[in-house]
Amino acid sequence: MSFPLVHSLWILNKAGGLVYSRSFSDQLPNLNSNEQLVLAGTLHGVHAICSRLSPVTSTKCSGIQVLESDSFDLTIFLTRTGTKFVLITTPGHPASQALLNRVYEVYADTVMKNPFHIPEMPIRNEMLDTTLDGFLRTPDFMT
Amino acid sequence: MKQYGEEQWKAKPDKINAELFVMTYGALVMQLYQDYEDYSAVNNELDKLGYNIGIRLIEEFLAKNGAVKCRNFMETAHVIALVGFRTFLNTGVSVGNVSNNEYTLVMESNPLNQFVVLPDTAIQQGLLYSNVLAGCIRGALEMVNMHTQVSFIEDELMGHEHTVLSVKLINYIPEQVPLDDD
16 A cells, blocks of 8 residues: 555536546445546535635635545645546555646646537547556556 | 746647648638628637637646736736737737726737738628637636627738737626525
8 A cells, every 4th residue: 555546537527517537546446427426526515615614715715625534635626717636546645736737738638629529528538548547547567 | 927938839849830720720711701601700700719719728728837827807918918829829919008907919910810811892891810819818718707808909901000909808707606596
């Protein structure tokens, strides 16, 4: 468990719907798509509540950024356009924020530039899958 | 900011030949006119096209220029002019005529206008050849919660000295749906 791993990545649209999910390790329980949708929707709601709970009123709170537990870390990256990227990793992953920035760039290049993709709709994009595998999946011999 | 924009342009790995780009754009406008046979319909269609480009392009812009921050509408002027136009079109744009909730973008040279001469009827009936740019700015700003109205005030192709775009803020879009709407 000491080697930092990325378990999975979710992409949530503006309304909190899960538009993309990909798993990069076999350490997570297999959730069916319905369960994943429910979890993603809950996360979206909790995120919205958190941004309203902020006691600091001078600046706008951007909601949850990291959720840490003893068995996993969950890092959320909220873009200015309202899309959320969620990365589930092993605890104390050193580069989750940097990875999410990279994911956003890849998303802009592959998903948004695909003329057949409708914004806010589920993403099916082979180029995105392979590019993400390239830098999020840990090679088998290292695990 | 200006220097930053130029660095971004230089660092960009995927560029396409400018002539190929402007020729393709010219063919597109031509085709639209042949389909609609009405200049104002073409303007409309170009605006819609630009809007759809804008709402996607903003993601790339934000992903690659995360360091640039705009806190309000007026601050977007220099970012669009010096970083946006530089990275996507490699053209110099300056900001002119800043007033409350409105600014103008002055393009000394519009790359889309290369090799273009409009026929007299098109000038008379007011074809906005580069209207795709207006739509693009409108779409991009809408994705970051600003309703705007973008229009051409001057166009080189109409005989003016520069191409001038006016960007006007209509309102900010509230970020969240109010909680008490059950």
